[in-house]
Amino acid sequence: MLTYAANRILMMIPTLLGVAVLVFFLLRIMPGDIVELKLKADGAAVSEETLNAERTRLGLNKPMAAQLVDWLTGLATLNFGMSMWTGDPVSHEVAIRLELSIEVAILAALIAVVIALPLGTLAALFKNTWVDYTIRVIAFAGLATPSFWLGMLMILTLLALFEWAPPITFTHFYEDPLANLTQLIWPALAIGYRYSAMVTRMTRSTLLEVLQEDYIRTARSKGVYEWLIVVRHAMRNALLPVVTVVGLEFAFLIGGLVVTEQVFNLNGIGKLFVEASTRGDYTMVQALVMLVAAFFIVVNFTVDMLYAVLDPRIRYR
Amino acid sequence: MSAVSLDAAPGRARRRHPALLFLKTQPLGTFGLAVIVLMTVAALIPQIIAPYDPETVDFASMLTAPSLAHPLGTDAFGRDVLTRVIYGARTALGLGFLSSLIGSVIGAVLGVAAAYFRGTFDLVVQGITDIFLSFPIIILALVVVSVLGKGESLGIHWNLVAAIAVPIAPNVARVVRAAALAIREMPYIDAARAAGYSHRRIIFRHMLPNIMAPWLIMFTAFIAQAILLEASLSFLGLGISEPTASWGVMLSGHAADFYSEAPWMILFPGLAISLAVFAFNLFGDSLRDWLDPRLKI
Numbered sequence: 235m236l237t238y239a240a241n242r243i244l245m246m247i248p249t250l251l252g253v254a255v256l257v258f259f260l261l262r263i264m265p266g267d268i269v270e271l272k273l274k275a276d277g278a279a280v281s282e283e284t285l286n287a288e289r290t291r292l293g294l295n296k297p298m299a300a301q302l303v304d305w306l307t308g309l310a311t312l313n314f315g316m317s318m319w320t321g322d323p324v325s326h327e328v329a330i331r332l333e334l335s336i337e338v339a340i341l342a343a344l345i346a347v348v349i350a351l352p353l354g355t356l357a358a359l360f361k362n363t364w365v366d367y368t369i370r371v372i373a374f375a376g377l378a379t380p381s382f383w384l385g386m387l388m389i390l391t392l393l394a395l396f397e398w399a400p401p402i403t404f405t406h407f408y409e410d411p412l413a414n415l416t417q418l419i420w421p422a423l424a425i426g427y428r429y430s431a432m433v434t435r436m437t438r439s440t441l442l443e444v445l446q447e448d449y450i451r452t453a454r455s456k457g458v459y460e461w462l463i464v465v466r467h468a469m470r471n472a473l474l475p476v477v478t479v480v481g482l483e484f485a486f487l488i489g490g491l492v493v494t495e496q497v498f499n500l501n502g503i504g505k506l507f508v509e510a511s512t513r514g515d516y517t518m519v520q521a522l523v524m525l526v527a528a529f530f531i532v533v534n535f536t537v538d539m540l541y542a543v544l545d546p547r548i549r550y551r
Numbered sequence: 552m553s554a555v556s557l558d559a560a561p562g563r564a565r566r567r568h569p570a571l572l573f574l575k576t577q578p579l580g581t582f583g584l585a586v587i588v589l590m591t592v593a594a595l596i597p598q599i600i601a602p603y604d605p606e607t608v609d610f611a612s613m614l615t616a617p618s619l620a621h622p623l624g625t626d627a628f629g630r631d632v633l634t635r636v637i638y639g640a641r642t643a644l645g646l647g648f649l650s651s652l653i654g655s656v657i658g659a660v661l662g663v664a665a666a667y668f669r670g671t672f673d674l675v676v677q678g679i680t681d682i683f684l685s686f687p688i689i690i691l692a693l694v695v696v697s698v699l700g701k702g703e704s705l706g707i708h709w710n711l712v713a714a715i716a717v718p719i720a721p722n723v724a725r726v727v728r729a730a731a732l733a734i735r736e737m738p739y740i741d742a743a744r745a746a747g748y749s750h751r752r753i754i755f756r757h758m759l760p761n762i763m764a765p766w767l768i769m770f771t772a773f774i775a776q777a778i779l780l781e782a783s784l785s786f787l788g789l790g791i792s793e794p795t796a797s798w799g800v801m802l803s804g805h806a807a808d809f810y811s812e813a814p815w816m817i818l819f820p821g822l823a824i825s826l827a828v829f830a831f832n833l834f835g836d837s838l839r840d841w842l843d844p845r846l847k848i
Contacts, residue, residue, distance in 0.1 A: 252682050260698055378829035380779055382786055383802060383821035386810075390817060393810050489687030493783045507690070508787050511697035519697055523690065530685040 235542060242538070246531050251306075253527045254520075258305055261516045262298065305520070314521040319513050324521040327506065334404055334418070335495070335502035339487045341422035346429035347480060353430075354437025354476075355464065361442060369434065376431025381490045385424035385497040392420070400498045421498045425490035429483050436479040440472040447471075474545055481537035485530040573841050580837020586830035594641040603631040605638040605796040617815055624815035626801070632815060636823050638796035643827060646712060646791075647777040654716035654777075655770045658723025663758050665724070666731035667750070676728070680721035688718035692780055696789045711790050715777045723769050730762045764842040768835055775831035782824045798824045 296304070308315055314324035357369040392398040400420070405413040444450065445468055453463045491504035503522065510518035574581050593600055609629035617624045623632040665676040683691065695714035734740065735758070743753050784790030785799025793800055801820035810817070 249682070249685075252678065253685070256682060257694070260694060374829060374832060375825070377832055378775070378825045380782055380786075380821065380824055380828075382783065383817075383824065386802065386817050386821065390810050390814050486687040489689040492689055492693065493787060496787060507693060508789070511693045512789065514697055519694065523686070523694060526687070526690055527682075527685050534685075 315517045319515040342426035345426035349430040350433035354434040357438040358441035373431040373434040381424045382493040440475045444472045485533035577837035583830040583833030594644040597638045601634040601637040603634040606794045635796040639798040642797040647774045650712045650715035651773040651777045654719025655723045658720040662724040662727030663731045666728045683721035691718040768839045771835035775828045
């Protein structure tokens with residue numbers, strides 16, 4: 235088990251290296267020139283010397299190979315370079331925004347699981363009744379509703395009912411937990427709806443499969459209470475695929491954050507990503523892509539390890 | 552009794568056309584299909600259906616509430632929301648169909664080739680798809696957008712199509728590869744190889760037709776994803792831009808400034824996105840149940 239874990243951790247290195255090289259080359263074929271974009275933003279006349287000086291400062295006129303070596307050695311020492319737009323270190327720009335995004339993601343995950351497990355179970359237990367149909371339609375609608383539009387509808391409703399508009403500044407949880415939660419619960423709900431839809435569908439379908447098993451029939455014939463069968467026999471065995479979906483979707487939450495943060499005026503990782511892509515800020519985009527990839531790999535690893543804890547039949551060697 | 556005499560038995564209903572069977576056994580899928588047909592019509596002939604021009608600014612009727620003249624109201628430039636929703640269908644369905652088609656075809660070719668040739672080629676394809684699959688599709692699309700910028704020719708935003716197709720291809724490649732690996736071991740492929748057919752003929756004539764079922768399901772499902780992605784990118788200002796009618800554009804920028812004055816500006820484009828994605832998902836799901844219920848995609 236321990237050797238397996240160690241091997242898996244070692245295996246992450248080539249994957250991350252692959253991502254790093256791929257991202258580097260993808261961004262270097264970009265047609266726009268960040269320096270011109272930045273300095274000539276307001277149509278100002280800028281001399282060629284100024285442009286070249288800026289290119290030297292950003293390391294853009296070094297040969298491609300040297301830039302790649304810089305990037306990779308930087309990664310190895312966790313130095314992501316400076317943002318080409320603001321001039322501050324990338325790690326700083328990310329750090330000041332990370333707390334907010336992680337908090338929204340965790341809230342969204344909690345909301346999703348709390349909604350999805352009971353709904354998915356109910357749908358499976360009342361298969362092909364109106365309960366099942368209603369829950370499935372709710373879940374299907376969750377997959378179809380864009381989270382940013384859901385967010386806009388929430389703001390619309392909150393404005394009409396309570397004259398509440400999303401605040402411009404972020405309140406930290408340790409400063410004022412209530413203000414923090416009232417600010418972040420809405421984006422978390424907007425993203426969590428789609429998330430919960432995925433988990434609901436997975437819970438329903440795996441539970442339906444498990445309920446067909448022989449040991450469930452045995453338990454029934456022994457006269458075990460139906461709720462006990464569901465909780466003790468069925469749920470525990472249906473949990474594994476559900477954990478996979480929860481994990482995978484959690485790793486992908488940044489996708490929802492990218493658009494939803496915009497709606498709620500939240501200055502998080504998602505908004506940073508959008509701004510960096512719009513401005514062609516390579517260093518920022520490549521660092522953020524690395525962050526997303528690393529996060530995905532770590533979450534995947536955690537889910538795999540969780541399997542062994544949840545299911546005693548699984549023993550990695 | 553043989554099958555022949557059954558068919559010939561008098562008074563027995565003739566075998567239905569499979570398409571009719573779909574309509575009969577998949578009511579939800581039929582609903583999805585109906586919505587898709589309706590939206591396709593809107594996308595093909597918006598100039599006949601829509602009451603106004605989608606881009607003409609009319610300051611005399613800015614932000615008017617829904618009325619008989621403007622059933623869904625007007626926006627901040629006095630443009631009719633209904634008209635723009637109808638023209639938006641052209642953008643959404645056109646881009647969605649095109650990018651899903653391109654992505655799915657590239658994915659299918661890569662997947663089948665990887666499964667057929669195995670070896671190094673398979674490993675390379677798998678390695679690359681694995682890297683791409685560790686990103687949410689919108690992140691990949693954003694990277695492609697920031698690499699390519701915006702570009703348009705023949706009235707189609709090719710860079711946007713690429714941004715949407717790139718994340719679709721590896722997803723399709725993975726599923727198609729798995730399906731093709733199973734087919735590769737079938738006796739008829741051995742027979743084709745023994746008969747001395749070329750690789751190309753085996754791949755295109757023998758393998759591709761047999762992975763059509765999962766491919767078609769994925770293609771439909773990814774049209775839904777592509778519509779969602781186009782709306783999201785346009786909303787962020789990285790896809791379609793004003794004044795072109797697109798559901799994402801209608802929700803972006805100034806729409807949010809009029810939350811309390813003109814909620815219809817936000818309500819209807821979003822409903823259109825949800826309905827379109829809902830319809831394609833529903834249709835794709837029913838298509839799977841109908842073609843091959845054992846498939847897990």
